[in-house]
Amino acid sequence: MRTQVVIVGAGPAGLLLGQLLHAYGIESIILERKDRAYVLARVRAGVLEQGTVDLLDSIGASDRLHREALIHDGLEILFGGVRHRIDLKTATGGKSVTIYGQTEVTRDLIDARDACGLTTIYDADDVSLHDFDTHAPKVRFKVQGVAREIRCDVIAGCDGFHGVSRASVPAAAVRSFEREYPFGWLGVLSDTTPVSDELIYVNHPRGFALCSMRSRRRSRYYLQCALDDHVDHWPDDRFWDELKRRLDTDAASRLVTGPSIEKSIAPLRSFVAEPLRFGRLFLAGDAAHIVPPTGAKGLNLAASDVHYLAEAFREFYAERSDAGLATYSERALARVWKAERFSWWMTSILHRFPDTDVFSERIQQAELDYLVGSQAAIAALAENYVGLPL
The missing domain is CATH 3.50.50.60 (FAD/NAD(P)-binding domain)
Known part of the structure; x- marks a missing residue:
């Protein structure tokens, strides 16, 4: 040929x-x-x-x-129990x-x-x-x-x-x-209504979480987990309970749960x-x-x-x-x-690392506080998230 x-x-x-x-x-x-x-x-x-x-x-x-x-047009970052919306469209000129x-x-x-x-x-x-x-x-x-x-x-x-x-x-x-990261993502796909109209990125003492979706009727959720964890350790009920623990009260109350149609753990x-x-x-x-x-x-x-x-x-x-x-x-x-x-x-700003000490926690907190309080920082995140020019 x-x-x-x-x-x-x-x-x-x-x-x-x-x-x-x-x-x-x-x-x-x-x-x-x-x-x-x-x-x-x-x-x-x-x-x-x-x-x-x-x-x-x-x-x-x-x-x-x-x-x-x-x-x-935006995304949300949740830390300290409070969600902060990043307006991608405004920060990037449309x-x-x-x-x-x-x-x-x-x-x-x-x-x-x-x-x-x-x-x-x-x-x-x-x-x-x-x-x-x-x-x-x-x-x-x-x-x-x-x-x-x-x-x-x-x-x-x-x-x-x-x-x-x-x-x-x-x-x-x-x-x-x-660089290999000392944790993985446990992902679940479910035919459930997404908990939010936009993605929610979560920094929580129990670990990172992400609320995403594939459509208005199909949700994709992730939890930070140990690298040696296994999906068999995560029946659906345990997954939903842990996700609720990492969300703010309002989001946890609105979370629609259901049978997973795919479940996997991916290293980072x-x-x-x-x-x-x-x-x-x-x-x-x-x-x-x-x-x-x-x-x-x-x-x-x-x-x-x-x-x-x-x-x-x-x-x-x-x-x-x-x-x-x-x-x-x-x-x-x-x-x-x-x-x-x-x-x-x-x-680095959203996950909990196994070797994180009190100083590192404070630095991460300061980074997140600066991010949501600075228009320059928001613009930098938004510019990268929507994609740098080809």
């Missing part, structure tokens, strides 16, 4: 890149190690920056989003965020790709990348035990933190920056790989970086990566220029590190 671009991974990063390339008249084949049903069942984040929505608009994959998504689940984004992108008749190969086993340090890369894989090979011009590694793309790079060629990690280019192999999305979910940046960073990468590929094919390819890593990483900083900061 022969194509211009092989995209490894059919998550949002790979699918969005595929559609952007199609809009530029560039051929691609997507390889995905899981089946289609598995890809569509993955529960992930749901806060989209305006830049991400604009990219979906540009490829015609946002009709359902605009019908069903929720537009949020910008908001869109609430629309990553699962739904993935579904829309798969439908768009299918409508264009583009090739996605699911259940691709034993994927391996070859000769990406030359002008003739190859990707080998198996489907139902049959070995196959695709020759291409470039490879886009969009296959996540544990994927084959970054693992194919010689260890000496990549530098990793990482900050990770960046540098550089993002290795010859004709380019990393994007979670293959290149991970952010703790506190700042709602994971999917949005993947979108900005593939925006830069698609532009670089367009230059490469339309203008016969390597300039975009040469600057992709530097350009993407500049935005990545700003998002890493914001996500780290949000995590």
Whole structure:
């Protein structure tokens, strides 16, 4: 087989890149190690920056989003038993965020790709990348035990933190920056009315909590928990009782509880790989970086990566220029590190760390007090939360 671009991974990063390339008249084949049903069942984040929505608009994959998504002009931060609203729209001169689940984004992108008749190969086993340090890369894989090979011009590694793309790079060629946080998020998805019209971020002596949603009828809630905890220790009743303890009296009284339809524990990690280019192999999305979910940046960073990468590929094919390819890593990483900083900061002011002493508690309290009392601090949070310019 022969194509211009092989995209490894059919998550949002790979699918969005595929559609952007199609809009530029560039051929691609997507390889995905899981089946289609598995890809569509993955529960992930749901806060989209305006830049991400604009990219979906540009490829015609946002009709359902605009019908069903929720537009949020603000968020709330709860500490000391009191909620404080951050007016994102006012602080940023009119910008908001869109609430629309990553699962739904993935579904829309798969439908768009299918409508264009583009090739996605699911259940691709034993994927391996070859000769990406030359002008003739190859990707080998198996489907139902049959070995196959695709020759291409470039490879886009969009296959996540544990994927084959970054693992194919010689260890000496990549530098990793990482911080693991000493707690996780216990997440519950339920078909219940959200407790609030906007997200509530909670700093509480018992630990962080987040009240989010996927729609007006589906809620997503999180509790900070120990890394070695297990979902079996959290029957639904215990989860709802603990969430109520961390909310203010008004929110706790309005919380609608019900059976969970998904429950999981995720560790929190900050990770960046540098550089993002290795010859004709380019990393994007979670293959290149991970952010703790506190700042709602994971999917949005993947979108900005593939925006830069698609532009670089367009230059490469339309203008016969390597300039975009040469600057992709530097350009993407500049935005990545700003998002890493914001996500780290949000995590540090809202969570309870195991080694927190009285001094650290007072500093955290002072940080939160300053945040909600300073228009400059509010503007800085809002600017980062709605998304820095692409």
